[in-house]
Amino acid sequence: MNATAFDVAHMLAGSVVLVSFMMLYQDRLLALLNVFALHAALLSAAVAWQATIQGAPHLYVTAAIALFFKAMIIPAALHRIIRRLGIHREVEQVVGTGITMLAGMGLVALSISLMLNLTASADALAREDLAFALSVVLLGLLMMITRRNAVSQVVGFMSLENGLILAATGARGMPLVVEISVAFSVLIAFIVIGVFLFRIRERFDTVDDSALERFRGDVG
Amino acid sequence: MTVAGFNAVELVLLVPAVSAALLAILPGFRITAWLNTLAALLTLLAALSLFGAERPAPGNYLLVDDLNIVFIVLNTFVGFTAASFSASYIGHEIETGRLTPVYVRFYHAMYQLMMFGMNLALVSNNIGLMWVAIELATLTTVLMVGVYRTPEALEAAWKYFILGSVGIALALFGTILVYVVAQPVLGEGTAAMVWTNLIARAGEFDPALLNLAFVFLLLGYGTKVGLAPLHAWLPDAHAEGPTPISAVLSGLLLNVALYAVLRFKLLMAAHPEALAPGPLMVGMGLLSLVFAAFMLYRRRDIKRLFAYSSIEHMGIIVFAFGMGGTLANFAGLLHMVMHSLTKSAIFFSVGHVAQIKGTQKVAEIRGLTQSHPLLGWGLAIGVLAIAGLPPFGVFMSEFLVVTSTFARNPVLALVLVFGLLVAFGALLLRLTGFLFGEPTGELKPARASLLPLYAHMALVLIAGLYMPGPMVDWFRAVAKLLG
Structure with missing residues (x-):
């Protein structure tokens, strides 16, 4: 594999991590959705590049799913939901931006040092890809923890899944079965979430899940 | 056995898949409840025929060996009894209007789809x-879990969904890492994801990366087993869904996740230089046991109470498998079977109790032996069994876990016994409240399907008194396989 191919792969995967960071400090839902769309589009480019340099045409399918489904359809649908619920102007902040960003940097440092040390035997491209992918997964988790709003938790979860796809495509020759199922699971997850969002709305007139916590059966 | 050209393994998968599709389109809850039970029975028969049938050679996708046959038979058996309990439970829910026919149709289709997923x-x-x-x-x-659409049910489903997805995402990352480890040895493509290939060549894998993969897999699937500190979803999901689902969650789904952990544990054990998975599992198991045992004291909701008891018992099982060795594995396997049977039986009775009394609050359930003696004593037998009293099978398996641990590591055994006693105290304290005192709520005799409850308890009792020779041999063979 030549140096340019490697550099481009590196850059694309690195940008996905960077956009994960951008998501951490978006406190408005619509902005968050736009950044998520960018995240998915970059993922799609990274996957398509992997397809080219690995000579694995089936990965283009994964790239296309990421581009059309995650970067377009899902953000558009969530836009609609948010507007219909009338929460598109809401500002949410549970943990301060500074602390979240510091925690994020710590997680990225952790995953890079962990993966690069442990995967000394694997080929360079797969190593870096896995390190970036783990960072994206951990940043997604961080986002799910620091947000209260159900929609941003969903976005956090989807960015986490993006990290998983990055890992799966970085692993050379991983069977298509798994990739399609990953995409499929996102679809199912989205349907499930959609159902829940509407149900939550029906009952509480809010999608802030701290409102749900009042109903803990065990307290009182 | 082959029916219409399908072998037993394919039937175990096909019957629930086809029934799920059928149940989704058929109207009328009486017939669908009946069909649901029938489908579960057919799946159980297909699973039982796996004993007699010649085992197909392991392919790229399907495998039948001594280990998973235990799980499949247990899974389909409890799936069947829970379906027959569900038929009477759902009938009551329709009458009281908690569920509409559309939701019942959805519920039955989902039930079969879940059975398909677990069998697969x-x-x-x-x-x-x-x-x-x-x-x-x-x-x-x-x-x-969310089917009742009450605020509590929605919160429980949401929490379960979020924590479950995080767990499942970590497990997928672990799975990808296993592939990355295997790929240089087994080559690209499907071959490097086939478990029988992986285990055959495990010795050649890179140990450091394999360790990392196992940590992800243990955390990921461990969330689904309900191990502390990743258990937060479990009590809510058990308490707020329909009770048949609490029974299959505790009795089956936790086992399926455990099965995944065991498969990867075997993979680790096959590599001489890889991290020993035992201590990790022992630690998580003990933590879950002791933590859940203390949590039992403060529960005010009867289904939450038994959900915490499930965490406790999964802790014991994971602990036993973590200790390893033929005896401890045997004990863990036996305990898993006994816990599944007993805990689902308890949920069968709790389901009817909660329907009769119209509440799940522990404080408002009193005097069951006076108002509904058969149901009350059924619950009593179940709770006594799960608390670990002889002569029930749970006592046998807990006894085996404790003695095998004492022989090897007395300190761990002390912690184990401490946890067991704490849980024992909590359960007996609650039980006397349920059974005696002034009866509360509805006093009329209720229609309840007691057969699944008593059938499970009879099996647990028989296992405690006398284990048939062939069954002991079978379990011993599986225990040996687990290393």
């Missing part, structure tokens, strides 16, 4: 396929 996870020889199947089973249970 158990027979899959492909770690990717196994992951997909467990995810499918999880998503269907999420939907069923």
Whole structure:
């Protein structure tokens, strides 16, 4: 594999991590959705590049799913939901931006040092890809923890899944079965979430899940 | 056995899949409840025929061996009894208007889809396929937990969904890492995801990366087993969904996730230089046991109470498998079977109790032996068994776990016994409240299907008194396989 191919792969995967960071400090839902769309589009480019340099045409399918489904359809649908619920102007902040960003940097440092040390035997491209992918997964988790709003938790979860796809495509020759199922699971997850969002709305007139916590059966 | 050209393994998968589709289109809850039970019975028969049938050679996707046959038979058996309990339970829910016919149709289709997902996870020889199947089973249970659409049910389903997805995402990352480890040895493509290939060549893998993969897999699937500190979803999901689902969650889904952990534990054990998985599992198991035992004291909701008891028992099982060795594995396996049977029986009775009394609050359930003696004593037998009193099978298996641990590590055994006693105290304290005192709530005799409850308890009792020779040999063979 030549140096340019490697550099481009590196850059694309690195940008996905960077956009994960951008998501951490978006406190408005619509902005968050736009950044998520960018995240998915970059993922799609990274996957398509992997397809080219690995000579694995089936990965283009994964790239296309990421581009059309995650970067377009899902953000558009969530836009609609948010507007219909009338929460598109809401500002949410549970943990301060500074602390979240510091925690994020710590997680990225952790995953890079962990993966690069442990995967000394694997080929360079797969190593870096896995390190970036783990960072994206951990940043997604961080986002799910620091947000209260159900929609941003969903976005956090989807960015986490993006990290998983990055890992799966970085692993050379991983069977298509798994990739399609990953995409499929996102679809199912989205349907499930959609159902829940509407149900939550029906009952509480809010999608802030701290409102749900009042109903803990065990307290009182 | 072959029916119409399908072998037994395919039937175990096909029957629930076809029934799920059928139940989704058929109207009328009486016939669908009946069909649901019938489908579960057919699946059980197909699973039983796996004993007699010649085992197909392990393929790229499906596998039948001594280990998973235990799980499949247990899974389909409890699936069947829970379906027959569900038929009477759902009838009551329709009458009281808690569920509408549309939701019941949805519920039955999801029930079969969940059975399909769990069976697929158990027979899959492909770690990717196994992951997909467990995810499918999880998503269907999420939907069923939320089926009542009360605020509590929605919160429980949401929490379960979020924590379950995080767990399942970590498990997928672990699965990808296993593939990355295996790929240089087994080559690219499906071959490097087939479990039988992986285990055959495990010795040649890179140990450091394999360790990392196992940590992800243990955390990921461990969330689904309900191990502390990743258990937060479990009590809510048990308490707020329909009770048949609490029974299959505790009795089956936790086992399926445990099965995944065991498969990867075997993989680790096959590599001489890899991290020993035992201590990690022992630690998580003991933590879950002691933590859940203390949590039992402060529960005010009867289904939450038994959900914490499930965490406690999964802790014991994981602990036993973590200790390893033929005796401890035997004990763990036996305890798993006994816990599944007993805990689902308890949920069968709790379901009827909660329907009769119209509440799940511990404080408002009193005097069951006076108002509903058969049901009350059934619950009493179940609770005494799960608390670990002789002559029931749970006592036998707990005794085996404790003695095998004492022989090897007395300090751990002391912690184990301490946890068991704390839990024992909590359960007996609650039980006397349920059984005696001035009866509360509805006093009229109720229609309840007691057969599944007593059938389970009879099996647990028989296992405690006398284990048939062939069964002991079978379990011993599996225990040996687990190393």
